[in-house]
Amino acid sequence: VVSSTLADVDDIDDGDDRFERYYRRAWRDAVRWATGLTGDVSAGEDVAQEAFARIRPRFGTLDNADGYLRTTIVNVARDSRRAEQRRNVRELRVVRPEQTIDPGEREPQLLTALSRLPYDQRATLVLRYWADWDEASIATALGCRPSTVRSHSRRGLAALRRSLDTEVGG
Amino acid sequence: MSNDEELIRRMRLELDRLAEGVPAAPPQKAPAAISSPGSPPSRRWVALAAAAAAVVVLVAGLVVVAGRDDDAAPSDTLPAVTTPSDTSPSDTTPGVTPPGSSIPGTTEPAPSTTIDVVVDEPQEYETIGTVIDDGTGARLCFDVLESLPPQCGTGVTLIDWSWDAIDVERVEGGTTWVDSIYARGHFDRQANTFTAIEVRPVTDDDVERLAIGTEPDFSVPCAEPEGGWPARNQEWPGDEVSAIDGYAGAWVDESQQVMTVKFVGDLAVAETALREIYSDAVCVVAAEHTAAELADIQGQLMAISSIQFLSIGTYVDATGEWVEARTFAPEPERQAAFDEQFGPGVVRLVSQLHPVS
Numbered sequence: 311v312v313s314s315t316l317a318d319v320d321d322i323d324d325g326d327d328r329f330e331r332y333y334r335r336a337w338r339d340a341v342r343w344a345t346g347l348t349g350d351v352s353a354g355e356d357v358a359q360e361a362f363a364r365i366r367p368r369f370g371t372l373d374n375a376d377g378y379l380r381t382t383i384v385n386v387a388r389d390s391r392r393a394e395q396r397r398n399v400r401e402l403r404v405v406r407p408e409q410t411i412d413p414g415e416r417e418p419q420l421l422t423a424l425s426r427l428p429y430d431q432r433a434t435l436v437l438r439y440w441a442d443w444d445e446a447s448i449a450t451a452l453g454c455r456p457s458t459v460r461s462h463s464r465r466g467l468a469a470l471r472r473s474l475d476t477e478v479g480g
Numbered sequence: 481m482s483n484d485e486e487l488i489r490r491m492r493l494e495l496d497r498l499a500e501g502v503p504a505a506p507p508q509k510a511p512a513a514i515s516s517p518g519s520p521p522s523r524r525w526v527a528l529a530a531a532a533a534a535v536v537v538l539v540a541g542l543v544v545v546a547g548r549d550d551d552a553a554p555s556d557t558l559p560a561v562t563t564p565s566d567t568s569p570s571d572t573t574p575g576v577t578p579p580g581s582s583i584p585g586t587t588e589p590a591p592s593t594t595i596d597v598v599v600d601e602p603q604e605y606e607t608i609g610t611v612i613d614d615g616t617g618a619r620l621c622f623d624v625l626e627s628l629p630p631q632c633g634t635g636v637t638l639i640d641w642s643w644d645a646i647d648v649e650r651v652e653g654g655t656t657w658v659d660s661i662y663a664r665g666h667f668d669r670q671a672n673t674f675t676a677i678e679v680r681p682v683t684d685d686d687v688e689r690l691a692i693g694t695e696p697d698f699s700v701p702c703a704e705p706e707g708g709w710p711a712r713n714q715e716w717p718g719d720e721v722s723a724i725d726g727y728a729g730a731w732v733d734e735s736q737q738v739m740t741v742k743f744v745g746d747l748a749v750a751e752t753a754l755r756e757i758y759s760d761a762v763c764v765v766a767a768e769h770t771a772a773e774l775a776d777i778q779g780q781l782m783a784i785s786s787i788q789f790l791s792i793g794t795y796v797d798a799t800g801e802w803v804e805a806r807t808f809a810p811e812p813e814r815q816a817a818f819d820e821q822f823g824p825g826v827v828r829l830v831s832q833l834h835p836v837s
Contacts, residue, residue, distance in 0.1 A: 338503075
């Protein structure tokens with residue numbers, strides 16, 4: 311449906327072998343997207359693995375496997391983030407890490423600010439501006455209209471800027 | 481560079497750095513299959529596949545054959561009929577007796593093998609889209625990747641397209657495009673092509689007339705308390721609320737004060753659970769479908785291979801809960817099948833191309 315970096319699997323045999331090949335070719339993109347959505351490579355790998363496991367039983371019936379994989383990753387990452395948030399809430403009661411800003415080099419606070427956005431806004435920013443998904447793919451994955459994607463994008467950027475300004479300003 | 485562009489550049493850079501840690505190759509074997517929560521039983525899939533297959537038969541042909549007995553032979557044994565492309569509406573199939581005639585030399589009506597053949601005129605459609613030609617041919621695009629130059633997300637190939645009629649196109653990096661135009665013409669479902677009869681700049685009337693789908697009603701369906709709704713102070717605990725049993729969806733009204741939340745089941749129990757985590761103004765109302773049910777239906781639609789959806793979304797508003805799927809052209813037969821499968825109006829098909837009446 312959309313421009314994709316995922317491999318074309320039309321020429322691949324049926325059955326498990328076909329899924330294995332799809333898995334190997336699509337895996338890296340899937341983990342990258344999930345890493346962007348979760349903010350962590352290990353969590354991204356877990357999300358991608360679960361997404362592949364979920365689509366495997368349906369793979370033979372899917373016309374748009376890429377689209378299904380995208381939506382599954384976005385949904386699994388959402389669930390993963392909820393579990394992580396609950397864990398973080400407990401940890402923040404005992405640990406309050408210092409914020410350090412190093413504007414010349416890395417900006418870890420930017421990813422922190424990104425992680426604090428509502429999930430749909432974060433996913434929109436990551437998928438639209440980093441993973442280069444189009445609006446329709448994001449809308450489908452998030453279960454909303456393309457116009458809502460644009461709204462998430464606007465609000466997400468504004469919130470991200472506010473968050474960074476607040477941190478820089480103290 | 482604008483503030484947004486600069487922020488996006490920094491965000492991309494950080495995400496690139498983060499993703500440097502992604503291994504180049506996956507684990508040796510793909511994971512074993514697991515079922516996602518709420519996966520439909522296989523029998524349901526069979527039923528859906530059968531319904532979809534029947535719909536394909538119904539919508540695939542442009543020729544309508546009328547007057548056939550229910551017990552008549554399947555369509556592949558009917559006399560051959562011609563397609564609209566080489567038949568005028570008044571034509572009848574060679575070898576088939578026209579309606580109202582009789583066999584010469586008798587006064588009896590024509591035998592039951594006589595059929596009427598009615599041929600549809602090619603349907604005209606109108607829409608608003610972006611035309612992009614990246615050097616491989618012009619496409620009328622309905623979802624666009626906002627790069628420079630833009631790229632076509634979903635769209636149809638334009639037949640016999642000429643840029644001569646367009647004087648506002650832009651050219652960049654070998655791509656020619658025009659952001660938004662009105663187009664009227666013929667759509668070929670099988671080839672996914674569009675032959676434009678008319679193209680022109682979009683008017684306000686076009687935008688209103690060719691709007692897609694139903695605009696959700698995000699009003700507050702509860703009466704305002706005496707003295708008005710209290711100001712909103714608390715951040716909405718969306719994740720926690722959506723975990724309450726029977727949750728269907730939630731929205732905030734235009735004033736950003738009142739959260740409306742819909743639940744299936746016992747509203748008193750749901751509201752009690754909600755009040756434990758949110759104390760500002762809320763309106764709790766009944767729903768017919770949970771968020772999980774809608775997500776499951778959305779997943780089922782995505783797995784249907786016989787139709788291409790441009791987008792599929794779930795909606796919850798003051799009027800109901802539904803899954804909205806955008807197709808290229810109207811699909812009334814599929815709509816009927818989905819109404820039967822999921823319940824009337826639970827799946828709503830909306831069309832990017834609007835038939836010209």
